[in-house]
Amino acid sequence: MHWKRSTRWMAILLPVLFVAPTVAVTTSAQESENLYTSRLDLRMGRSVFRAQCTTCHGLNAGGGNEGVGPDLTTGRFRRADSDLGLYRIIRDGVPGTSMTGxxxxxxxxxxxxxxxYLRSLNDFSSAADLPxxxxxxxxxxxxxxxxxxxxxxxxQGGRLGPNLSLLGEQRDPETIQAALLDPNADVDPRWWTMRATGPNGQSFEGVRMNEDTFTFRIMDAEENLRAFSKYGDWSYERVQTSTMPSYADNxxxxxxxxxxxxxYSLRSKP
Ligand code: HEC
Ligand code: HEC
Known part of the structure; x- marks a missing residue:
C-alpha cells in the first residue's frame, strides 16, 4: 500500500516544514526508495518521458532508430539492477554517451x-509460470x-475493442487463450456491430456505442462516431459477431x- 506510506511521510515531513523551514527536509526521503508509484505518478512519468526521452528511446520506450537509445521495456537494464540505479542513470546519464540525464x-x-513509468513497462512477474x-x-x-x-x-492503442489494461485480474489464461481462437464464442452486446444502410444504398458499419428506442451510435474502423435515427430512411441491422478475427491460423x-x-501479466500497477 504505497499511498499509505506516502501519507505517513507527509505526516512526518509536514510538521518539520513548519517547525524548521530552513532545513532541506526533502533529502531525507531521497534516493532510498521510490515513494512516487501511484497511477498519477505513472501518468506524469509517461508524459515527461514523451516530452524528453522518445527522440532516442522511441515513443513507447521500445528503442530508437539505429540504436540511438536502447529498448527500455525488456525488464532488464544493463546499467542498473535497482530502482535507485535507474534513478541515478536518469538523473546523471551515462558518461561518454548521448545519454546525458x-x-x-x-x-x-x-x-x-x-x-x-519505466518499471510499469516490464512488470511481467505474474505471468512467470506460464509457458x-x-x-x-x-x-x-x-x-x-x-x-x-x-x-x-x-x-495506448485503439478503442474498437475492450481495454485490456487489467485483463490479468479479470480473466484466467485459458479464457484469454479461448478469446484468441474463437472471438465469436461469447460476444458482449457492448461489442456487437451495427450496420446502417441509407436510402441510396450507402452503408456504415461499426461497433455499437449506444442504442435507445429512437437512435443508435456507432464507431467505425477509423474511430469516427456516427449517430442514426431508427425512424428515418435508414435501415439497420445488428451483427452479433465480433469484429476481432480469429488467430487460430494467423x-x-x-x-x-x-x-x-x-x-495475463496486465494488472493494476502499485
Ligand atoms: C540523446 C539521446 C537520449 C535521450 C534524449 C535519452 N537517452 Fe537514455 N540512453 C541513451 C543511450 C545512447 C543510452 C545507452 C548508454 C549506454 O549504456 O551506453 C541510454 C541509456 C538509458 C538507460 C539505461 C539503459 C540500461 O540498459 O541500463 C536508461 C534507464 C535511460 N537511458 C533512460 C532515459 C530517460 C528516462 C530519458 C528521458 C529523461 C532518456 N533516457 C533520454 C540515449 C538517450
Ligand atoms: C478489429 C479489432 C480487433 C483486433 C485487431 C483485435 N481484437 Fe481483440 N477484441 C476485439 C473486440 C471487439 C472484442 C470484444 C468482443 C469479443 O469478445 O470478441 C475483443 C476481445 C478480445 C479479448 C477478450 C477480452 C475479454 O474481456 O475477455 C482478448 C483477450 C483479445 N480481444 C485479445 C486480442 C489480441 C491478443 C489481439 C491481437 C492478436 C486482438 N485482440 C486483436 C477487437 C479486436
Missing part, C-alpha cells in the same frame, strides 16, 4: 516518476498481431502462448 535541477519527484514469454507477447501485440489497433493497454501456437502470458 535530466540533471540535478530536475525535481526528485519527476525522476522517480520516470522510474515508475509463453510475456516480453515476446508484448512485441507481438504491438507488432505482428496488430492488436493495439483495436485494444488499449495503459493508455499466429503460431507459440505466438499465442506469448500473447496469453503478456495479457
Amino acid at each position: 535530466v540533471g540535478t535541477d530536475a525535481s526528485e519527484q519527476s525522476v522517480w516518476q520516470l522510474v515508475t 509463453g514469454s510475456a516480453e515476446a507477447g508484448q512485441r507481438i501485440f504491438v507488432g505482428k498481431g496488430d492488436c493495439a489497433q483495436c485494444h488499449m493497454v495503459n493508455g 499466429l503460431t501456437v507459440d505466438e499465442r502462448e506469448d500473447l496469453v502470458a503478456y495479457l
